[in-house]
Amino acid sequence: MTLGSRRRIEESVFKVLMIGSTAVVVSSLLLILGTVIVKSLPALRLSMLFQTPKGGYYLGKEGGILNAILGSLYLAGGATLFAVAASLPVVLYLNLYARASSPLSTITRFALDVLWGVPSIVYGAFGFIVMMTLGLRASLLAGMITVGLLEIPIMARAMDEVVRLVPRPLLDASSALGATRLETALRVAVRQALPGIITAVLIAFGRGIGDAASVLFTAGFTDSVPTSLLRPAATLPLAIFFQLGSPVPEVQQRAYASAAILTLIVLAVSLASRELARRLRKHTIR
Numbered sequence: 001m002t003l004g005s006r007r008r009i010e011e012s013v014f015k016v017l018m019i020g021s022t023a024v025v026v027s028s029l030l031l032i033l034g035t036v037i038v039k040s041l042p043a044l045r046l047s048m049l050f051q052t053p054k055g056g057y058y059l060g061k062e063g064g065i066l067n068a069i070l071g072s073l074y075l076a077g078g079a080t081l082f083a084v085a086a087s088l089p090v091v092l093y094l095n096l097y098a099r100a101s102s103p104l105s106t107i108t109r110f111a112l113d114v115l116w117g118v119p120s121i122v123y124g125a126f127g128f129i130v131m132m133t134l135g136l137r138a139s140l141l142a143g144m145i146t147v148g149l150l151e152i153p154i155m156a157r158a159m160d161e162v163v164r165l166v167p168r169p170l171l172d173a174s175s176a177l178g179a180t181r182l183e184t185a186l187r188v189a190v191r192q193a194l195p196g197i198i199t200a201v202l203i204a205f206g207r208g209i210g211d212a213a214s215v216l217f218t219a220g221f222t223d224s225v226p227t228s229l230l231r232p233a234a235t236l237p238l239a240i241f242f243q244l245g246s247p248v249p250e251v252q253q254r255a256y257a258s259a260a261i262l263t264l265i266v267l268a269v270s271l272a273s274r275e276l277a278r279r280l281r282k283h284t285i286r
Contacts, residue, residue: 036256036259036260037260039256040253040256040257042253043254043256043257045064045257047062047063048064048065048254048257048258049064049065049066049261050066051063051064051066052064052065052067052223052224052225053065053067053223057223058242058243058246058248059246059248059251060248060250060251065234065236065239065254065258065261066225067222067223067224067225067226067234068234068235068236068238068239068258069261070225070226071140071219071222071225071226071233071234071235071236072209072234072235072236072262072265073209074140074233075140075143075144075147075208075209075215075219075233075235076147076205076209077205078140078141078144078148079143079144079145079146079147079148079150079151079208080148080151080155080201080204080205080208082144082145083151083152083155083204083208084155086148086152086156087152087155087156087159088190088197090108090156091156091159091160091163092185092189092190094108094109094160095160095163095164095166096171096181096184096185096189097181109157112153112156112157113153113157115152115153116153116154116157119213120150120211120212120214121213121214121216123146123147123149123150123213123214124146124213124214124216124217124218125217126146126149127142127143127145127146127149127214127218128217128218131217131218137220137230137232138217138218138220138232139220139229139230139231139232139233140219140226140228140230140231140232140233141229141230142218142219143214143215143218143219143220143233143235144229145218146214146215146218146219147208147211147214147215148208150207150211150214151204151205151207151208154200154203154204154207155200155201155203155204158196158199158200158203158204159193159197159200161196162193162195162196162197162199162200163193163196163197165196166188166192166193167192170188170192171184171188171189174187195276195278196277198273198276198277199273199274199276202269202270202272202273202276203270205269206266206269209235209236209262209265209266210236210237210262210266211237212235212237212238212240212241215235215237215238216238219232219233219238220232220233221235221238221239222234236261236262236265237262239258240255240259240262243255
């Protein structure tokens with residue numbers, strides 16, 4: 001067998017493997033979405049979106065999941081703001097203040113990678129221990145802090161990668177014109193990496209709004225819309241969990257409807273991140 005024939009065979013084999021892998025990913029996504037949508041259709045009603053659970057809701061009575069929808073948005077929104085406030089300064093320090101090969105940079109990135117791989121239930125257990133130590137009760141604030149800690153490594157590492165792609169001559173030119181490091185960081189690095197930063201923020205938001213384990217012991221659960229940071233808050237993942245645990249078939253169908261609503265929210269966030277990144281990329285230097 002000639003070298004050319006061997007290369008053509010290898011290329012064909014890897015092409016088949018790549019097509020097969022793509023087909024598995026796409027078919028898995030379609031299967032999940034199809035299953036959730038088909039099972040949710042009998043229970044999908046506008047009342048689910050605009051009503052809170054009535055008495056006996058988890059036994060098949062009337063009501064909706066407005067409390068869980070708003071609770072999830074409040075919790076994930078607050079957690080994402082907390083994660084941005086913690087992640088962006090770290091990323092800017094690593095890329096514009098610390099030396100690239102310094103031990104601090106290496107250790108920080110390694111720590112973020114490790115934290116990214118920690119299961120969310122561990123964050124929930126840690127948040128619960130902190131709550132018990134401080135004498136706090138399950139609340140929206142406790143859930144925000146716990147989910148924020150979960151989002152920080154995801155957001156920080158994603159931001160770190162896009163900020164590292166900012167052309168170094170652009171940063172040097174800013175310094176040569178007399179800008180301080182802070183001005184270079186905020187007006188040059190952040191502006192240039194803004195599409196990727198927004199994408200990182202929205203990805204972390206999608207991760208936070210869909211997590212159940214980290215809020216199981218920290219945010220609590222309630223049938224009412226949260227009106228205070230110190231009160232418990234319902235979330236869609238926990239609402240799905242509790243509804244699936246009901247022996248009533250109608251309530252189980254509502255769980256799939258809740259899952260469909262959560263999936264649509266995450267899908268909308270993903271599409272929004274792509275559209276924002278596309279629009280902002282027009283104003284960056286390539």
